[in-house]
Amino acid sequence: xxxxxxxxxxxxxxxxxxxxxxxxxxxxxxxxxxxxxxxxxxxxxxxxxxxxxxxxxxxxxxxxxxxxxxxxxxxxxxxxxxxxxxxxxxxxxxxxxxxxxxxxxxxxxxxx
Amino acid sequence: xxxxxxxxxxxxxxxxxxxxxxxxxxxxxxxxxxxxxxxxxxxxxxxxxxxxxxxxxxxxxxxxxxxxxxxxxxxxxxxxxxxxxxxxxxxxxxxxxxxxxxxxxxxxxxxxxxxxxxxxxxxxxxxxxxxxxxxxxxxxxxxxxxxxxxxxxxxxxxxxxxxxxxxxxxxxxxxxxxxxxxxxxxxxxxxxxxxxxxxxxxxxxxxxxxxxxxxxxxxxxxxxxxxxxxxxxxxxxxxxxxxxxxxxxxxxxxxxxxxxxxxxxxxxxxxxxxxxxxxxxxxxxxxxxxxxxxxxxxxxxxxxxxxxxx
Numbered sequence: 001x002x003x004x005x006x007x008x009x010x011x012x013x014x015x016x017x018x019x020x021x022x023x024x025x026x027x028x029x030x031x032x033x034x035x036x037x038x039x040x041x042x043x044x045x046x047x048x049x050x051x052x053x054x055x056x057x058x059x060x061x062x063x064x065x066x067x068x069x070x071x072x073x074x075x076x077x078x079x080x081x082x083x084x085x086x087x088x089x090x091x092x093x094x095x096x097x098x099x100x101x102x103x104x105x106x107x108x109x110x111x112x
Numbered sequence: 113x114x115x116x117x118x119x120x121x122x123x124x125x126x127x128x129x130x131x132x133x134x135x136x137x138x139x140x141x142x143x144x145x146x147x148x149x150x151x152x153x154x155x156x157x158x159x160x161x162x163x164x165x166x167x168x169x170x171x172x173x174x175x176x177x178x179x180x181x182x183x184x185x186x187x188x189x190x191x192x193x194x195x196x197x198x199x200x201x202x203x204x205x206x207x208x209x210x211x212x213x214x215x216x217x218x219x220x221x222x223x224x225x226x227x228x229x230x231x232x233x234x235x236x237x238x239x240x241x242x243x244x245x246x247x248x249x250x251x252x253x254x255x256x257x258x259x260x261x262x263x264x265x266x267x268x269x270x271x272x273x274x275x276x277x278x279x280x281x282x283x284x285x286x287x288x289x290x291x292x293x294x295x296x297x298x299x300x301x302x303x304x305x306x307x308x309x310x311x312x313x314x315x316x317x318x319x320x321x322x323x324x325x326x327x328x329x330x331x332x333x334x335x336x337x338x339x340x341x342x343x344x345x346x347x348x349x350x351x352x353x354x355x356x357x358x359x360x361x362x363x364x365x366x367x368x369x370x371x372x373x374x375x376x377x378x379x380x381x382x383x384x385x386x387x388x389x390x391x392x393x394x395x396x397x398x399x400x401x402x403x404x405x406x407x408x409x410x411x412x413x414x415x416x417x418x419x420x421x422x
Contacts, residue, residue, distance in 0.1 A: 057386055061242075072212055
């Protein structure tokens with residue numbers, strides 16, 4: 001990757017971050033109870049920070065390769081990821097792959 | 113922990129009874145499983161064979177209400193192993209040694225299990241590969257001489273043992289996974305072997321579909337079982353589901369062992385497969401290990417599930 005491209009990507013991310021700040025995207029929560037993500041599907045604006053919290057007595061992870069992969073969350077642990085790029089992100093628990101969920105990220109502009 | 117109303121003498125008697133043999137012995141003869149009696153009766157029949165133990169799901173580091181002292185119950189299991197009348201040849205551990213793949217958890221397991229002074233052949237559970245490098249810690253410690261993510265085979269007393277790894281590279285919505293590389297290795301490993309040689313396959317997640325809604329199965333296990341089809345005696349030993357289950361299909365006996373850490377509910381009987389809290393006095397009846405004996409020339413194997421308390 002050239003330096004110019006890195007710079008461009010960096011600027012794009014910065015612009016997106018600013019845009020989401022003006023759109024005042026609110027943080028969103030997903031809880032894990034009984035080996036289930038709740039809500040299972042969540043729609044947010046770009047720039048939203050989504051936080052998963054594990055309420056089970058067993059560790060879980062959330063993974064959506066290559067976009068994000070959490071460390072194992074023990075009981076009461078949480079993990080956050082900020083979605084900057086619109087799209088549909090399917091994720092799962094890498095320990096218990098039958099646990100799946102989806103985050104749909106919409107363009108922040110529609111909120112302006 | 114538990115404050116039992118029972119006096120110590122009564123408890124002592126109960127424990128002694130357990131290990132004198134009040135478990136049920138299963139034999140498989142001609143593909144038909146049958147409970148033939150109690151362990152002490154069976155042992156009295158002078159078993160001239162080869163016995164090894166299966167221990168599983170130690171979950172060192174687990175401290176939730178289902179069992180706040182998983183270390184203590186593992187120690188109890190090893191104490192019982194040391195007290196067995198006949199010394200087993202070795203142990204296999206079918207994974208989830210640790211709860212969160214922390215070095216201190218592996219250290220605790222090694223110290224306690226090592227006290228049995230038996231060789232231990234390990235395969236990883238999904239809880240053992242949670243380090244940054246997804247299993248490097250496990251492989252450095254337990255994977256010497258193994259291939260890929262930690263699979264291997266060895267022979268003991270004429271029996272061929274195959275340790276498989278089905279907890280790596282799991283896919284969203286899927287079950288346990290062996291993968292093409294491991295299946296190709298298994299094919300090679302079995303190719304030159306006589307169909308008359310007994311085979312024991314062990315892996316963490318069941319290699320038969322116990323309950324897909326909870327992920328209790330391995331998506332490509334059929335391919336492994338197809339490679340084993342020509343063998344006259346195949347025993348598949350798994351853990352993961354923290355309860356005893358057995359199924360016989362043709363020449364293949366499938367068996368899962370108890371955990372030493374905490375029980376899990378029977379399929380579909382709870383909202384999720386999470387750790388099951390049971391009354392304190394019941395906990396040790398749901399934890400334990402298994403003993404497997406081959407009687408030479410009889411093509412018959414006996415699996416004895418031994419709870420910490422009956």
